[in-house]
Amino acid sequence: MKIAMVGTGYVGLVTGTCFADSGNRVTCVDINAAKIADLNAGKIPIYEPGLEELVVRNSEAGRLKFTTDLAAAVKDAELVYLGVGTPQGDDGAADLSALWAVVDGLAPHLKPDAAVVIKSTVPVGTNAETFARLREKTGRDCHVASNPEFLKEGAAIDDFMKPDRVVVGVRDPQVGEKLRLLYAPFLRTEKPFLVMSPESAELTKYVANAMLATKISFINTMANLTEKLGGDINDVRRGIGHDSRIGFAFLFPGVGYGGSCFPKDVRALEAMFERAGIDPVMLKAVDVINEAQKRTLLDKMTEFYEGQFAGKTFAIWGLAFKPRTDDIREAPALVLIDNLLAAGAKLRVHDPEAADNVRAIYGDKLTYCDQPLETLDGADALAINTEWAEFRQPDMNDVKRRLNAPVIFDGRNLYDRGLMQELGFTYYSIGRQTVRS
Incomplete structure (x- = not known):
């Protein structure tokens, strides 16, 4: 099938690339010219395991293209997927301004038999509003479907290729059948393809x-x-x-x-x-x-140091909100960083993927270390925010040797309390009794 994917954020790029990998012709569209130039050069704007290889392979095969030209991408497409951002607005509700701009922009170029498929996370009623807007712009009834995504950052490729289920919301059974054929290569293990109303699909996400x-x-x-x-x-x-x-x-x-x-x-x-x-x-x-809960490590550190952080140096392992991603949006580590900096502490930080995103916010307020053990040198304690695999079994004797004092605040319960006690650490974790050296 010929597919236009509007939006090359996390959802749009993963979805478009995976559709291309199953043999479809996919054109991804974005208004960000610099991002499109990078994608055409094989540079991926996000970290997601396995994605770069898929993008390069399908681009080289001619199945995956990137452009800023919405009209050119839409005019021959059988399916026009919308994967634009729907950020939180000032009132807490989803901000749909980018989605409406895309819907209005694509309407003059939409083929009569094409279907617009909403992949973005949108409030209930967005499908119906999209249908009404397209009818107003085109003078005809257009097909509009909802197909919410259920991708986990860090495992998105596997989630897409081997889904638990696929949910689609349609008014026309023929559109539902077209989407079933599109997803058939990913459902060979008899995982369910669930067809429902657009409103139910929107709410399911x-x-x-x-x-x-x-x-x-x-x-x-x-x-x-x-x-x-x-x-x-x-x-x-x-x-x-x-x-x-x-x-x-x-x-x-x-x-x-x-x-x-x-x-x-x-x-x-x-x-x-x-x-x-x-x-x-x-x-x-x-x-x-x-x-x-994002303040829980700070509270434990405040208790231990009696609120006196000025002049202290702390090592922080993990900046991304979860492992296997560089995403720091609403990350608990940022809450800890903000409060410790405000209290006069110095911070040495490490994350395998998210350091550049953190540097873009804090600049030289932090010391960025390439290796986790390096962060410990001269630090008064270690705080762990993200459960990256490489943090799970460090040489604890080396950890103890490098720290000024054997103190760990573990926000992910990575270590055995008995071992920490045996090695002489003061060890705070979540929901467990504190080990004191």
Whole structure:
């Protein structure tokens, strides 16, 4: 099929590239000329494992192209996918201004039998509004479908190639069948292709992310209680996780969620509740709990140092909101950095992929280290925010030797408390009793 993918952000670039890899002809469009020039030169604007190889291979094969020319991309396309950003607006709701600009811009160039497919995360009713706008602009009824994405940063290629399910919202069964054929190469293991109304499809994306965010805030709340009462959240997590009704997914305590989806989508769903006249009590709690949890390492450090951070140097491992990405949007590490800098501390930081994005914000206020152990030299303590694999089994004797004092604040529960005690560390973690040297 000939596909136009409007928007080369995280969702658009991954989706367009994966469609091209299954043999489709995909043209990706973006208004950012510099980004398009980089993509045509094989330079990828985001870090996502496996993506660069797919982009280069499909570009060289002629199946994947990049342009700033919306009209040229749309005029021959059977499917026009919309993957533009829908950031959080001042009122908490999704800002659809970029989406509407694209819809208005593509309307004069849309083939009569083409379908516009909304991949962006959008509030319920956006599909219907898109349908109305296109009818006003073209003078005819146009096909509009919703196809929400369920990609995890750091595993997006695998998620797309081997989806748990594909959700589409359509009014015309023929459009649903065309999308089923498009996704057929990715559903050979009998994963479901779920056809529903556009409104249900739009809501499914928000409900899925809100459910996952709720699980994270729930386990963090229970971790804080468990720690106060002298228990170990890992024991509690095992005790509930083996219940088949609960499971283990997203029940790992930590310093809160971040990224481009969970915070924005929870707040957008809150706004939808409020517009519907329903108080989103639970969603408000999920968001409030998460924002408070981002301060948990700071609170532990404040307790240990009695609030005296001036003149101290701290090593920070992990800047991205999660491993296997360079995304620092709403990352818990930034909350810690902001507060420690404001209190007069010096910071030595390391992240395998996100350092450049952090440098763009903080400049020379931080010392950036190429290797995790390098950050420890001359530091008074280590704080861990992101569970990158390379942080899991460092040489602890080397860690202890490099630090000014054997103190670790672990926001991801990476280490065994017994080992930390044996090695003589003061070790703070989440939902577990503190080990004191």
